[in-house]
Amino acid sequence: MNTSAADNPAAAPAPLAERIARWVTSLRYEDLPEEVRNLTKLLVLDQIGCELAGAVLPNVQPVLRLADRQPGVAQATLAHSGAASTVSQVAWVNGTLGHSGECDDAHPLASHTTSAVVSAAFALAEREGASGRDLITAVVAGVQAMALIGSASTPQMLAAGWHGAKVLGVHGAAAAAGVILGLTPEQQTNAFGIAGSDSGGTVEYAQHGGEVKRTHAGSAARSGVEAAQLAQLGLTGPATIYDGPHGLLNLFAGGGDIAAVDTQWNRWLILDTIIRFFPGVATNHAPLDVIGQLRRQHGIKSADVGRIRVGLVDFAIGHGATITRPNDAISAQFSLAFSVGLQFVTGHNAPADYFEPSRWIDPEILAIGDLVEPYAMPIPEGDPAFSTKVDIELRDGTVFSAYQAGFPGHASRPATRQDTEDKFLTAVNGLVPDERASALLITVTTLEEQDTVRAVTKLYGVPDRPRL
Template identity: 70%
Template sequence: MTGTTTVSAAEEAPSTLSGRIAAWVSALRYEDLPGDVVERTRLLVLDQLGLQLRGATLPNVRPVLSLADAQPGKAAATLAHSGAATTVSQAVWVNGTLGHSAEYDDAHPLAWHTNSAVVPAALALAEREGASGRDLITAVVAGIQVMGLLGAATPKMLGLGWHGSKVLGVFGAAAAAGAVLGLTPAQLADAFGIAGSDAGGTMEYDRSGGEVKRLHAGSASRSGVEAAELAGLGFTGPATLFEGPRGLLRLFGGGGDAAALDAVWDRWLVRDTIVRFYPSVATNHAPLDAIRHLRAEHGIAAGDLARIRVGLVDFAVGHGAAITRPTDAISAQFSLAFSVGLQFVTGGNAPADYFDAGRRADPEILAVGDLVEPYPMPIPEGDPIFSTRVDIELKDGTAYGAYQAGFRGHPSRPAGDADIREKFRENVDGLIAPERADALAAAVDRLETLETVAPLTGLLGVDGLRDNGTGRQDA
């Protein structure tokens, strides 16, 4: 072919955006991490492991577990659902899917959902490679940072209908994998270029349902890991994958905003991670918090209600607040109306209720949901976009209202150590023995002292689903 030149990321790495990011990841060391960043990362790992174990019991991802069990591979990394070992690619695909299966994992103002893509990639490779707990922490920080940087540069992604967890997750997983594998900057830049071909994932599920969203974390994690391993073996990718005319910023970001990336470059973006305390899309959390407080303060019952007006940031109104009749778990978790109805009728928002078809058809829950009127409102300057105004009118004419900036678990109202540990305990309760839950939490607490992650991965697997020694899992 004449007039064109094929250039690999390895050749152009220093002068491209992928090269710049790759150089930062490759240079990152555990000793560079502030103490609060280490502590936060440990807690996020604990949260993610609890979610993976809970996810192993959910009906929506059972086909994923069945497929994995039917395709065993070389023992290299641990499956969270069974405790059995399989290939790294299989483990990250399964564990990432489990971690995102309950719509209960972390969220991020820039990076969408990070840990269900990044933690499985870092942990599986650390297990196979015999890497230390410090290596694992560093890799997780790197993966979250990369997702956040790229998310800052692609603010139009949601409006274009792309799921940022999948689009950005391949690069976060590649960064985490590259950190564990010790890739050079040029190799890691190639890994980004390779991973870019697996970036994607539409958000049509938030309009018409479908459990495919759960796969986005696992498939992103697998793609990122495989891209890093291929780059380490000499495979190449496009140098200008991010900023090029057919690259990430233009295709997924409507042109992108590289200046926004520069604005957050020097921040530890793991600090901005949101811990979710409702198994629902993040845009629903502030309204659910506000309603919970109003219910408790004024003793409001479902039968008292006449109208519930909920002000939200404009994009949230179409992101899930428009769903009033959920047809499956994912549409229930996106539905503000269903979540509000569930809280009034049951007193809470238990994860299991979103997977219960009876709850989704409950006329009392749906009747409350029909009273919910979402509307776009301007968010006061300086307040999080996840803020809300809730006004409740009762049948007797009484009215109550509240404005809430952010929600519990958001950086504006950060989750504490005790909050995250309690969530972990609730997720694993009844799934693993209390003493194993204690040991798992203790292993995470001393993660930076572990020479390998084996003491951690050896504790994974739901009781009753652990490997029976024959290579098959007991049901």
């Protein structure tokens, strides 16, 4: 990574916001290793696919209706309609769409990053006429900022009931916007300080439902791009927004662990991003992957199952693993029991099934779900937190067991370019014409060659989305 004496934690007793601001404002496209550039383009492609797929989901239609009722000055492009609106409106709507189907990325240090960062960066980059290289640099900066702050706060925040995608997302969006605007270190520090006043968002939905969760990424994107613009125009914010007495770490994370930032400082944290291939909370992915393998290997049928024991990292137990009776799409996507039952009954975990109310009360699905027994287990040293041990006990006493560290799409088992492109094409299949889907894929995967991001956004729009 690009470093200097000013960026060296040992030589920089400045507030954390100033340190991160110096790093963000000094970042250049030429600093990025090839693997970082390539992954960033795939994450952008994945995010666009999630945004376009979200255009037809029922849970976020109220957001699209509200956007239609308050059109703004044409500055950037709405993914669902291809229409133009203000940067703030576009960042909000596109970020919400990206997070609407629980198919966007996850990050072990920062919850969900690109739904806030990519939507913010694209909206502002389109207005500013920024290039594809500018966009890539902005996304890397935004994810890095979120993950650095999250390294000091995420476990404690989650335990306290705060959602990292919203608490941290405003800062990632502000960093990405700062790169597009070319902010000075002082302006970027102010942008973080301003963004801090919009940190928030609880995880109450994880146990009791509520589709508001999908707006967390969008509202973070909107607040972040506004914070950066306000800082450019002269508004100030506290440089101690993270580590001050009433800063983010104390208020949201019980003081946090500021020393943890130094252990992550010289790493490209975007490389830890998880690409999700199941439409649900990341803590469920390893169990679903293992159960699918055991089912296929041993021909396990629903009627044969006596119980299913699932060992998980401790924080996963309260983060959806105990939900057994979903009442909306979000609680279905967080419910390990429902997801396991759905896989046994239908043979897969199709995104559409999580949005189908009849599935939530299907007695066959619920009966399998009632056999699922999640428990907290110690994760072996060196293995990802998202690891699992599954024991499927049949009614005749036979037990099939497997342990798995991580899951496909996790940094420990990275998604390939082909995996990600296939996910994108599947997400937009039937929503946009094949020719336009191919054009989007090619344009995004050659983003560094595009003089303006408008080469991408001109391809937005879902022709057959529901009438609002």
